[in-house]
Amino acid sequence: MISLPVVLGFAAVLFAIGAYGVLGQTNAIMVIMGVELMLGATMLNIVGFLRYAHPDATSGAFFVLIVMTLMALEATIGFGLVIATFRTRRTAEIDDLTDLKG
Amino acid sequence: MSDFAPLAVMLIAGFGALALACVEQVVAGARPSPVRIARDAVLSLREPIARPQSYDGWLFHLAPALLLLSAIAALAMVPWAPGFRGIEVESGAIVFAAALAYVTPAVFMAGWGSGRPLAVVGAFRFLALMLGYAMPIAMITTAVAAPAGSLAPAAIVEVQHAVPMALVQPYSLALWLPAVMAVALLAPFDVATAPGELGGAGVFSRYTGLEAALVALARRVLLLAVAGMTAALFLGGWHGPLLPDALWMALKTLAVGAGLLWAGRVFPRVENDRLVAFAWTFAVPASIGAIALAGLTTLLFYR
Amino acid sequence: MNDVAVALVFWPVGALMLLTALYVFITSSMARAGLLLLAALALESILFIALASEYLGTLMLLMMSAEMVIMVFFMVMFMPDPGGLMGMDMTHDKRRSIAAAVVLSVALSAVAVATDWPARVLPPDAPDVRALGFEIMGRSMFSFLFAATAILFTMVGGILVAKQGGRYAR
């Protein structure tokens, strides 16, 4: 019924939607949400492998925990930066934050 | 876990909510009249459903369902008797905390969707409060599960056959109660549904008809789940000298429910900034300490 | 759960997950976007539970609810039109990002389907909490400590970055 390629396929599409969010959105917070989706796709990948290929690889399960904490960390620092830029520039649109551009 | 467990959980939710409504009336000093409560509920179903003029109207209409879903999911984890241990899940205590965590988006959707400034303020207040108490709830759950060596609530009750957890870890109970009362929107911490201060029932004030009945049922089922889990995790669940097991659990749950409601009447509402400050400065570090102490007591007494 | 049950759960929940994930970036109201993301990740954790890693699914359910509502909180605070009333189109070079996403998904799923994966199937309800517990306390203790300290540093760092006046108290 459900085999590994199906799970990986779903994860791939989820990853692509996240990539679209990161590339296509102008607001920093929407970009962070795109990244959250991409990390969620990686976790789905690992769980798929855990279920169908390497059931005894508990380090894989542990790695899912690491990715989950990574999601939280990334969001935290992302929001910290958004607050900092918002305090000075009053906007979170990444198109306006182009000071380092050559 | 028989196939009828979900049906049994639904029945417990219905009758438990009715029983707690009567307990609420008794605590408030009025004569309990279950017939009148049921009649009011049925009568309120006839009212038309309110349509708020807000852009995210469907969030408003989705909130009562999500609130009831999370309340019943939390109730499903409560072990009522050796014969019926609720929906048996290996990490049931964490599922209980996860179910309670979905009260936050439900309250936020209700507040945001109703489109009234005070309701939005109530929604943000509740969100800030839940951020503070999310960690203590999860930490105390693991602290209580340490002696049992398993996250299943039934196993935690089994380990309390000699002495209830409230005596072994009183600090955990002290941290668990305010966190759980805040999640279940109970009185001294009802910052989101503050009647009077936020106009009507705060976040839920714009609901009428079926949705108002759903919200009322969900809040009582939430109280039932919280009281039941407190009785199971801290007061020894169905263990008790004479009476049959299920009766002990029912009595303890109603006693805890009455205690929570009484505390709600006797204390004025605590302001949100003090609650959040208490959560971050005291409850979070203390709950980390509680896990350490729980590990210690487990090694000393339970192994 | 046996195979039929997994299939029955997997297909609808997976499809709904992809749909809500897509709508996150289509809808104009930011509150809706945040809650749609919450719905997408909650459905994903239901997939985890269907794929026999129950503890991971429950943990993800617990974490995602608070995190996504914080995200909505930030969006409402910092975006010019959180209610989406103006229907502003907040995207840039939309066509190229759609193209990139489609190419990416086709390539990855081709890889997923093409390679022949070793077929060793896990008994449906294998106990993973105990094994995970020993893993954390055993082999991967160091990386778990590293993750814990990373969380601590991030908490402190996030607050310092967001604090008025930045890191250097001018």
Place this chain on the structure above:
Amino acid sequence: MAGHDPAGLGLTPVAGAEAAEVLLASSEVPEPLASFVAGELARSPGLQVVGGMVDLPLRGRLLGDVVGGSPAAQGEDPHAGHDMHGGHDMHGGHDMMAIVGEPSADGLVMEPIDFRFGPVTGVLPGGLAIEVSLDGDVVASARVRALLRGGVDGPRDQPDLLTPIAWQVAVAVAAERSEGAAPPARLQWERVAAVEIERSLSHLAWLRSLSRSLGWAQLVALAQRAIIAVAPHAGLPAPPEGGASLAAAEAAVTRVRRLVEGRRFAARTRGRGVNADGALAGPNARAAALGVDTREEDPLYRELGFKAVIEEAGDARARSLARIFEAQASLGLARLALERARSAAGAGTLEAFATGGVACVEGPRGPLLAVPGAPGGAARFAAPGTEAARTAAGAAMVGLEWSAALVVATSFDLSPWVVA
């Protein structure tokens, strides 16, 4: 709605106006509030406005002619455009990407949330509205407005319907003084008793609304029980046995006082809304050791051994303590006055309060001045200190979190009939 227990009439009080089905009013609902009620609250199907049903049964018998029938309210109409339910203005779109405005306390620029804490709420007396601009959940600016009566401190021709007895005593005394006729001593003592009982009733009704804003169900119940105990004496100087049940009323008020003095009450009100504005009057001023109690110069009160209640802190807690001590002392004064009324005979003394034809009675919210109009014309009224109380309430709310701000606003005990 002082004086009557809604449960007794088979009604259960409801938290907010939206959930209500019956709106009880102590007198006919005046125009601007009636339009609000019809507009806003007509939504809930079965809403009947029952006006005038619960009229205090005292008007005619004690004090001669009744002053001006139902109040023709000339309060300015609430500009309906900006009311609470007009969509959420917080979402007003901005064309520019950046949000403009001055940064709030933590340096971030936020859109303020503007709304009106409507005239019909479970907390404030009906007709009193607060226009608030919230920055997050901290009050950025607030303005208290009454939708029932536009009016300034200067003389007006309509009394404050929340404390009818005190106004009518002032009018009667002013009329007697202009004609030089001294009322019988027994009537003077009965007036003292009636004014004192109304004062304790007004303070208890105010405490009930404050405890609702505190969200303290126990104090609401106790205040309600005290009101029910005191209310039967409100109307007429009851027959002799009245004295006995007054003692029961005092016991109920004592139980309320113990809670108000307790730590739980102090936790929410101490140090909040400190205000020592000289122009304040009544309990608001006495709570900051400023004002003077006009009853101290009145020989009748001096005979009863009256001592004014003075607090120093000037915050919400001091105002509450001042009012609850006064409420209890008033019941004692009323009992003594009733005993003297029964034993008194012959003409009373006229020069009780000779201030050139202007009668002054210490009402629950401060001194009430009544100037007798031309013979046959209506009397003119003034209540100094109410405008100061209104602006003080608005100013004291700024910078506080919304729940604390509402408690502070309620602690000023504003009446929608006299507040501008």
